[in-house]
Amino acid sequence: MNKPIFYFCREVLLEYSKRTREVTKGLLSGISAGLGLDHSYVERALKLDSGFQIFAANLYPPCPQPELAIGLPPHSDHGLLTLLINNGVSGLQIKHKGKWFNVNNDIPNSFLVNTTDQLQIFSNGKYKSVEHHAIVNNAVTRLSVVVANGPSLDAVVEPAYKLVTEEKCPPKYIPMKYMEYLEMQQGNQIGGKTCLDKIRA
Ligand SMILES: O=C(O)CCC(=O)C(=O)O
Numbered sequence: 516m517n518k519p520i521f522y523f524c525r526e527v528l529l530e531y532s533k534r535t536r537e538v539t540k541g542l543l544s545g546i547s548a549g550l551g552l553d554h555s556y557v558e559r560a561l562k563l564d565s566g567f568q569i570f571a572a573n574l575y576p577p578c579p580q581p582e583l584a585i586g587l588p589p590h591s592d593h594g595l596l597t598l599l600i601n602n603g604v605s606g607l608q609i610k611h612k613g614k615w616f617n618v619n620n621d622i623p624n625s626f627l628v629n630t631t632d633q634l635q636i637f638s639n640g641k642y643k644s645v646e647h648h649a650i651v652n653n654a655v656t657r658l659s660v661v662v663a664n665g666p667s668l669d670a671v672v673e674p675a676y677k678l679v680t681e682e683k684c685p686p687k688y689i690p691m692k693y694m695e696y697l698e699m700q701q702g703n704q705i706g707g708k709t710c711l712d713k714i715r716a
Pocket residue numbers: 571573587592599601606607647648649658659661
């Protein structure tokens with residue numbers, strides 16, 4: 516029986532997921548301190564040692580009429596931080612103040628990092644989950660490789676209690692198990708940041 520292509524890449528994928536997990540932990544430790552929390556607060560609260568990772572590869576072939584193609588529709592990612600690389604062809608756009616901006620990550624050997632939904636919830640809105648989409652072009656194939664890094668599936672995610680006060684800074688989101696959020700997001704039609712709207716307090 517033919518083995519799937521991923522069978523042959525599994526050693527590399529395993530190593531890649533281990534290393535991207537470490538990069539994510541390092542970034543989240545800095546973010547934790549930046550929020551005024553202990554360095555290891557995010558790691559402990561969201562059980563990052565058993566954090567959930569998704570690896571995805573996206574292929575965007577050239578399209579004769581790119582203005583008519585959807586590419587990847589607007590969305591935000593569900594986890595904490597998403598690490599992206601591509602084959603040097605631009606196509607990713609992020610939304611800022613209602614406008615789309617090109618993201619040209621042309622720094623060699625670097626990751627583009629998107630902040631995502633669980634970080635917006637945990638930081639009580641201090642970090643915004645980035646709304647993004649991918650467009651296509653009529654000349655060259657684009658490839659992107661994505662690792663989405665989330666909390667542990669059984670972690671209940673809510674605004675960190677040290678960041679909320681009943682009067683001045685009430686929690687903006689209701690607590691929800693990451694697994695349930697993920698199921699809700701995956702069961703939804705892809706579009707903008709609509710899942711976050713569903714769990715507003
Ligand atoms: O292709 C890209 O640059 C973006 C991919 C993406 O947003 C995703 O897979 O969630």
